[in-house]
Amino acid sequence: MTDDKIINNIIEVITNRILTPVLYMYEADNLEFICFCDGNMPISEFREVERDIINNFGVSVEIVDIREFEEAERLDIVCNAELVYTANEIIKMAFERAMMADAQRLHKDSMETLERGKETGSYYMH
Numbered sequence: 001m002t003d004d005k006i007i008n009n010i011i012e013v014i015t016n017r018i019l020t021p022v023l024y025m026y027e028a029d030n031l032e033f034i035c036f037c038d039g040n041m042p043i044s045e046f047r048e049v050e051r052d053i054i055n056n057f058g059v060s061v062e063i064v065d066i067r068e069f070e071e072a073e074r075l076d077i078v079c080n081a082e083l084v085y086t087a088n089e090i091i092k093m094a095f096e097r098a099m100m101a102d103a104q105r106l107h108k109d110s111m112e113t114l115e116r117g118k119e120t121g122s123y124y125m126h
Contacts (some may be wrong), residue, residue, distance in 0.1 A: 002031060006057050011084050013056070014063060017049045021091040024081035030060040033084075034077050037065055075100065 010031070014023060020035035046063040053061050066074055078096050086092040116122070 002027065002059055006059060007031070007084070010053050010057060010059065010061065013053055014049060015085055017052075018045065018063065020085075021087040022083065023085035024066075024077055025084045026077075026081050030062060032062045032064065034064050034066050034069075034081060036067070039065075039067065041065075071105075 007025070010033075011023065011025075014020075014033055014035070018035055018037050018041065020037045022036055024034040026032040026034070046065075050061055050063055053059060066077060069077065078100075083092070
């Protein structure tokens with residue numbers, strides 16, 4: 001388990017370098033930070049921040065954009081990962097509502113596909 005002071009320092013590095021309104025953390029074999037950032041942010045910036053954290057704190061981390069996950073996984077992150085940073089409570093609530101809406105849309109689409117399969121014998125649109 002990583003010391004709270006080190007985690008706070010890591011969070012500060014991430015939020016200073018990667019503009020994100022929310023930051024979640026999973027702690028398992030290594031620390032995984034899940035952010036929601038500008039889609040134009042190059043993956044190389046994530047890797048550079050990870051290297052800086054390893055070099056400065058000796059802690060192996062992985063930084064991932066939440067959009068790399070499927071809707072169901074995003075919902076799991078919002079519900080089960082530790083929220084370690086939010087720029088603003090209103091933004092956090094709007095973000096979480098959007099994740100819930102995505103999950104509900106996916107569920108609705110799945111149910112419609114199953115129903116179409118029962119009615120037509122095919123899961124594909126004709």
